[in-house]
Amino acid sequence: MRLLVCGGAGFIGSTFVRLRVRDHGDDVTVLDKLTYAGRRENLQDVESDIRFVHGAIEDPVAVADAIGDAEAIVNFAAETHVDRSISGPEEFIVTNMQGTHVLLEAARERGLRYLQVSTDEVYGSIEEGSFTESSPLAPSSPYSATKTGADLLVSSYFHTYGLETLICRGSNNYGPHQYPEKLIPLMILNALAGDHLPVYGDGRNVRNWLFVEDFGRGIGHALAHGVPGEVYNCGGPDECDNLTVVRKIIELTGRDESLIEFVTDRPGHDRRYSLSSAKLEALGWRAQVRFEDGLARTVDWYRENDWWWEPIRSGAYREYYERHYGRALNA
Ligand code: NAD
Numbered sequence: 001m002r003l004l005v006c007g008g009a010g011f012i013g014s015t016f017v018r019l020r021v022r023d024h025g026d027d028v029t030v031l032d033k034l035t036y037a038g039r040r041e042n043l044q045d046v047e048s049d050i051r052f053v054h055g056a057i058e059d060p061v062a063v064a065d066a067i068g069d070a071e072a073i074v075n076f077a078a079e080t081h082v083d084r085s086i087s088g089p090e091e092f093i094v095t096n097m098q099g100t101h102v103l104l105e106a107a108r109e110r111g112l113r114y115l116q117v118s119t120d121e122v123y124g125s126i127e128e129g130s131f132t133e134s135s136p137l138a139p140s141s142p143y144s145a146t147k148t149g150a151d152l153l154v155s156s157y158f159h160t161y162g163l164e165t166l167i168c169r170g171s172n173n174y175g176p177h178q179y180p181e182k183l184i185p186l187m188i189l190n191a192l193a194g195d196h197l198p199v200y201g202d203g204r205n206v207r208n209w210l211f212v213e214d215f216g217r218g219i220g221h222a223l224a225h226g227v228p229g230e231v232y233n234c235g236g237p238d239e240c241d242n243l244t245v246v247r248k249i250i251e252l253t254g255r256d257e258s259l260i261e262f263v264t265d266r267p268g269h270d271r272r273y274s275l276s277s278a279k280l281e282a283l284g285w286r287a288q289v290r291f292e293d294g295l296a297r298t299v300d301w302y303r304e305n306d307w308w309w310e311p312i313r314s315g316a317y318r319e320y321y322e323r324h325y326g327r328a329l330n331a
């Protein structure tokens, strides 16, 4: 298949590109703005198999240049970190909402299939049970509000213009190449460095963990087999609270609990996410990686790939970290 993958230099997008090139022989063009989270390094092993265009999804000229003869657009491009959306929502509105609109217009002009990569956070928090695709949308943060706005716009293009749209909502991903502002890579790298492990609030917020390759396969599955106009949840096989995640990382890195530090909670912090994936499973997809195994693989990957994270930890990330956590990272 000929694909335009937007945001393909990020964590999940690059995993998806790798899967599509290696397992499906797809012809892939990546369009990516290369924000702090987008890195050519994420694609270095498939660099010669793809076309890369440096540009923003909110820029119609860049989109027209990248689109070529693509048969479908898969949109990963987004500002993705909840904490950053709380301190500065503007970029989230531009990328997540305006950018999605530009891509939808490009797909409409050319009659392309369009898959929007979305998140369980659009449903808000759930105390018990799991969200289905018909659960009400109740986002809590500027990040999830802009993702929800984008989802609604995507659906409107199906209903109004008959565009072949799909929405695939994932739960919390983890795995290689995840930027270390997110819980799991942050805790792994801090633990390896003997640095403090900053747990928000009481540490009892629960996330539904999904290994990144399972999400990549789920998105590919929805793209190939999904019914236009439909939404598909794609959740991980295991749920775990943050404190338990951190304790597992301490064990895997040979550290001790004295590194844990409880810090001020995130404003509006969602307590629990949980997705039912029955609809995507009915199409034949299943998560293959259990959390225990995926976490051990992830710790090993970060331990063995300091070439990937060392430039991040010694660069602008240090300033972000100091501003956000009010203390410096270990050198
Ligand atoms: P990421 O932050 O690692 O990567 C985002 C990518 O988008 C980067 O390559 C960045 O350069 C690019 N980008 C940002 N703004 C852009 C713009 N205006 N134009 C073009 N490119 C731009 O994100 P991720 O964790 O890989 O998430 C990818 C998608 O999956 C997002 O849409 C996110 O909402 C969704 N999602 C993420 C998770 C998760 O746990 N990480 C779970 C469910 C859904």
Ligand code: DAU
Binding pocket: 080, 081, 082, 083, 118, 119, 120, 121, 170, 171, 172, 173, 181, 182, 183, 184, 186, 198, 199, 200, 201, 203, 205, 206, 207, 242, 266, 273
């Ligand atoms: O659920 C899917 C979403 O998962 C994606 O849509 C988002 O793009 C992605 O960032 C992620 O959002 P979360 O807010 O759940 O992920 P994060 O890694 O930021 O935090 C996970 C949990 O860990 C959350 O309860 C907050 C907590 N946390 C996070 C950080 C960074 C801490 O306790 N300490 C921290 O330092």
